[in-house]
Each structure stands twice: as structure tokens, then as C-alpha cells.
Amino acid sequence: MLTRGLALLGAFGPARPAMTLSQLARHAGMPLSTAHRLLGELVEWGALERDDTGSYRIGLRLWELGALAPRGQGLRERALPFLEDLSQITRENVQLAVREGTEVVFVERIGGSGAVPVLTRVGGRFALTATGVGLVLLAHAPTEVQEDVLGGRIERFTERTVTDADELRRMLADVRVNGFSISDRQVTMDALSVGAPIQDERGQVVAAVSLVVRHGTASPHTLTPLVRTSARAITRALAEGYRAG
Amino acid sequence: MLTRGLALLGAFGPARPAMTLSQLARHAGMPLSTAHRLLGELVEWGALERDDTGSYRIGLRLWELGALAPRGQGLRERALPFLEDLSQITRENVQLAVREGTEVVFVERIGGSGAVPVLTRVGGRFALTATGVGLVLLAHAPTEVQEDVLGGRIERFTERTVTDADELRRMLADVRVNGFSISDRQVTMDALSVGAPIQDERGQVVAAVSLVVRHGTASPHTLTPLVRTSARAITRALAEGYRAG
Structure with missing residues (x-):
């Protein structure tokens, strides 16, 4: 499940900074229901955020963590x-x-x-x-x-x-x-x-x-x-x- | 396992930018063997990197992802x-x-x-x-x-x-x-x-x-x-x- 969570994060990139649930599930190659549950965990933790349209974006907590690299x-x-x-x-x-x-x-x-x-x-x-x-x-x-x-x-x-x-x-x-x-x-x-x-x-x-x-x-x-x-x-x-x- | 992987990432902070396996296991509250396996996955993906002393640090890939926030x-x-x-x-x-x-x-x-x-x-x-x-x-x-x-x-x-x-x-x-x-x-x-x-x-x-x-x-x-x-x-x-x- 960690691998699948990382696959969801890895779907984001400069060309894809915001994605819907179905786009994320497709890019990470997993069923919608699995993606939905894992995205919930990632949002809860602050790795991702949802914007006004409901799309997922990289969250401030991941930016804070990245600042330690x-x-x-x-x-x-x-x-x-x-x-x-x-x-x-x-x-x-x-x-x-x-x-x-x-x-x-x-x-x-x-x-x-x-x-x-x-x-x-x-x-x-x-x-x-x-x-x-x-x-x-x-x-x-x-x-x-x-x-x-x-x-x-x-x-x-x-x-x-x-x-x-x-x-x-x-x-x-x-x-x-x-x-x-x-x-x-x-x-x-x-x-x-x-x-x-x-x-x-x-x-x-x-x-x-x-x-x-x-x-x-x-x-x-x-x-x-x-x-x-x-x-x-x-x-x-x-x-x-x-x-x- | 996603939650546990995130707990390992969340153990890092401005006061703890580099940690050993045992420090990470303790901060994330999990057995050494579990931490070791999950850290291997996080390093493999690029979320973490190991420095000369073997300590874990935040990896460049997480910084790249954070740059999308x-x-x-x-x-x-x-x-x-x-x-x-x-x-x-x-x-x-x-x-x-x-x-x-x-x-x-x-x-x-x-x-x-x-x-x-x-x-x-x-x-x-x-x-x-x-x-x-x-x-x-x-x-x-x-x-x-x-x-x-x-x-x-x-x-x-x-x-x-x-x-x-x-x-x-x-x-x-x-x-x-x-x-x-x-x-x-x-x-x-x-x-x-x-x-x-x-x-x-x-x-x-x-x-x-x-x-x-x-x-x-x-x-x-x-x-x-x-x-x-x-x-x-x-x-x-x-x-x-x-x-x-």
C-alpha cells in the first residue's frame, strides 16, 4: 500500500500539477475505489490538497518536507x-x-x-x-x-x-x-x-x-x-x- | 502501510533533517524490521536518500514534488x-x-x-x-x-x-x-x-x-x-x- 500511495504521488508532475480522482487512478494504474481510499489518507496527512473544483494538488506539508532536502x-x-x-x-x-x-x-x-x-x-x-x-x-x-x-x-x-x-x-x-x-x-x-x-x-x-x-x-x-x-x-x-x- | 510510510516521512522536521534507522523507528513508533522495509521502499522511490554516514534524509524527488504545491x-x-x-x-x-x-x-x-x-x-x-x-x-x-x-x-x-x-x-x-x-x-x-x-x-x-x-x-x-x-x-x-x- 505504501508503493501504491507513492504511485499516486508520482503521477503528479510539472505537466500534471492537478488531477481528478479518475485521472489519478488511471495514471497510477489502480481501481477507483483503491485510489479513493489512499487519496483520502494522503489528503488527511497533508501530502495532497483538494482545490475548489475537487481536483487533487500537492499539499503544503509535502512542500514543507521537500524544503528539508x-x-x-x-x-x-x-x-x-x-x-x-x-x-x-x-x-x-x-x-x-x-x-x-x-x-x-x-x-x-x-x-x-x-x-x-x-x-x-x-x-x-x-x-x-x-x-x-x-x-x-x-x-x-x-x-x-x-x-x-x-x-x-x-x-x-x-x-x-x-x-x-x-x-x-x-x-x-x-x-x-x-x-x-x-x-x-x-x-x-x-x-x-x-x-x-x-x-x-x-x-x-x-x-x-x-x-x-x-x-x-x-x-x-x-x-x-x-x-x-x-x-x-x-x-x-x-x-x-x-x-x- | 501507507499510514506507516507517512509516519516515517512525518518524523522528519527542521529539528530532525537526518535520522538513523533506529531514530526513525522510534519516532514513527514501529518495529525496526518494519521501518527498515518501508525505508527501503521510500529510498527506492526517491522520497528519501542516505548520506555518507548511512543516515536518512529527505530526497530530491520529494523536493521536486513539493515544488508543485x-x-x-x-x-x-x-x-x-x-x-x-x-x-x-x-x-x-x-x-x-x-x-x-x-x-x-x-x-x-x-x-x-x-x-x-x-x-x-x-x-x-x-x-x-x-x-x-x-x-x-x-x-x-x-x-x-x-x-x-x-x-x-x-x-x-x-x-x-x-x-x-x-x-x-x-x-x-x-x-x-x-x-x-x-x-x-x-x-x-x-x-x-x-x-x-x-x-x-x-x-x-x-x-x-x-x-x-x-x-x-x-x-x-x-x-x-x-x-x-x-x-x-x-x-x-x-x-x-x-x-x-
Whole structure:
């Protein structure tokens, strides 16, 4: 029954933030009566809430619990002052992301005033192969994860998206050597992204930060030192957090 | 088993963000063997993660799900630009909160540079009776909630905390008439907070915003229009969000 309860929760996603009983039963693959009983328990506990139309939505208690995730809210809170500095200085999009399996999860996103539109949202997922943060996280992922991603189908977003595994391997080697990534019009034809790694206190890459700018408006050579400096400042802040307990 | 799985999740909180198997079994009131099996399911699904020491923590997947909560992340994302404006203009602490039952839950908090230290954290809870946001949310809560709070024990934080139910009733009536709240040294002796209500598209008060400043440094009469203007701007942004779907 725990598995079935989790299946109901797992039916929610960015594309399905609100669902009716019958939609939930169908997505979680269980009879209406079972879904109805389990949803009652989830609402009672506060994991779900019902809106005016009777649809189910994620409840505040689950949000409160999620705020305790060290790789989500904990990382976000330590990094936020540095992300805000980077956003105010550049007036561009700033993104913070972690890797979950073979995908990027965006933990924070600050939109620059008048900056190029980006496709991502907080709590949203994206392919590791195309974005600036994704290339950093993939470059520092365990070999099995890299081979899993590079051996599978590599999604194309634009005519500039690199989908050749060998070319991606060379790009990832460059990221490791240079300490930054550049995604040039690989996600949308109007955007360029520069990413840099954030490390934990043992030197493991646990997150990545990026600037996303309109293609042609700023040189990667200007952006790279800014993003790397910000990533190092966040790395230091994380280390201080660990020492402070 | 769903109830028991939720009991394990519910054992986590701001004071207990990481727990061992035996701590979790004890807090959730179940045998070690049951806890071990259910924790395995929760880790497998991604609701929990294990850290280097083997302790359990809230997993990234639960954070992702929590990001779909309309009263948490959804509200936060719509309000954030206005909160940042208020923070940059005043350089003081800005807080955004909602009511959950008889408590305040803080959805966002931006610390001003050099501002007075505040006790709250994102995802944290607090009494409705003492803070600026709490007084706003209590003033607009259903009568049963008000009577539940005012009829129970009212927590004292400082010598200035109002704990008399009749005096609080008068303060709540003032909040409704004036459109703002003032909490003067009721939480800590060095802080004053001014709160204002945020409404949904039907005029229901769904959240509150506040400025928290060092007592004696700024007059409430200066702060009140700023907080009220910000609350109205967020109210408008929510209404636009509803119209846009």
C-alpha cells in the first residue's frame, strides 16, 4: 500500500500539477475505489490538497518536507545570495542545478530583467547533454552514468545540438580540463549558456551554476570568469556550512 | 502501510533533517524490521536518500514534488520579484507566509544586508499570534480557527508578547479595518514587523507579506505603505496568473 500511495504521488508532475480522482487512478494504474481510499489518507496527512473544483494538488506539508532536502532547499539557500549577486551584476538568467540519475534537475532560476527566455523551471528536469549545467554535471558523473547517457538516444533540440557520442565525450573532457562548459545554441537558437561546477567539502561535484544569455550579445570569454567565480564562492559557502554542522 | 510510510516521512522536521534507522523507528513508533522495509521502499522511490554516514534524509524527488504545491512554490515564484524589490529598496528582512491550520508556514524569506536577525526559516512554522504575517493570517482565518487559537495556550516569546485573548481580538479587528498588522517586539525584543494581506482572485486572504526591521530604526508609518503596496502587487500578479491559467 505504501508503493501504491507513492504511485499516486508520482503521477503528479510539472505537466500534471492537478488531477481528478479518475485521472489519478488511471495514471497510477489502480481501481477507483483503491485510489479513493489512499487519496483520502494522503489528503488527511497533508501530502495532497483538494482545490475548489475537487481536483487533487500537492499539499503544503509535502512542500514543507521537500524544503528539508539537502540537495534541494539546503543547497538553494546557501547558494541564493551568490546567485542573486550574479543576476544583479549581469542582468542575465542564472541557474542552479543538480544531477538526478541521467537528468538535470533545476533547483533555482533567477530570470534577468529583459534576458533571453529560457525553457527551464524550478523542480523541472532536462537532458544532461544540452545545457551548460548539464554538460558540467555529466562531465563529473560516474562513468556508468556517462555511458548510459552517451549510449542511449541523445535528444536534439536545435540544429546545433551535439548528438554525436564521440563529440560529446571530447566536450566533456574539455569541461573537466577547463573547469567550465559552453552550450552554444544547443537548447534554443537564441541562447548561449556557460556552466561551472560546485563541489562539496570532499571535492565531489554536487551541483552546477550557469549564466544563460542571448546568443551574440556577450562573449563566453567575458561570462566564464563570472560563472566560475560564483561557483567557487558557492563551493566555499557549502564547505563553511559543513564545518558549522 | 501507507499510514506507516507517512509516519516515517512525518518524523522528519527542521529539528530532525537526518535520522538513523533506529531514530526513525522510534519516532514513527514501529518495529525496526518494519521501518527498515518501508525505508527501503521510500529510498527506492526517491522520497528519501542516505548520506555518507548511512543516515536518512529527505530526497530530491520529494523536493521536486513539493515544488508543485500551489501554496508553496507556485505562490513563491509569483511573489519573488516583488519580494526582491521590497528587499532591495528597504535592505530589511522580507517574509512571505501562509496559514496551515493554527500555524504560520514561511514560504520565502529574504534577509536584508545587515538587517536584524530573525528566527524564521523557509518551510518552518511559527505561532499565528506573534508575528506580523501571523496576525494578518489569523485576522482573516475562519472564526473556528481564531477561537481555536485564542481559546488555547498563547505562547509568550518576550515581555511584549500579547497573550491576552481579548487584547488579541481587538488587534485582529484593527488588522481587518486597517489592512495591515504591527508586531512590536512580540517575537524578539529587537525586532518590529509590519504585515499585509495577499488575496486570491476571489478576494480570499491566502498569504501575507511582512518587513521585519530592528526596533527603533524605522517608523511603522514609513513601513506600512511599502508592505501594503507590495502585498497588492502580489495580489495582482496572482490574479493575472489565475487568468492566464
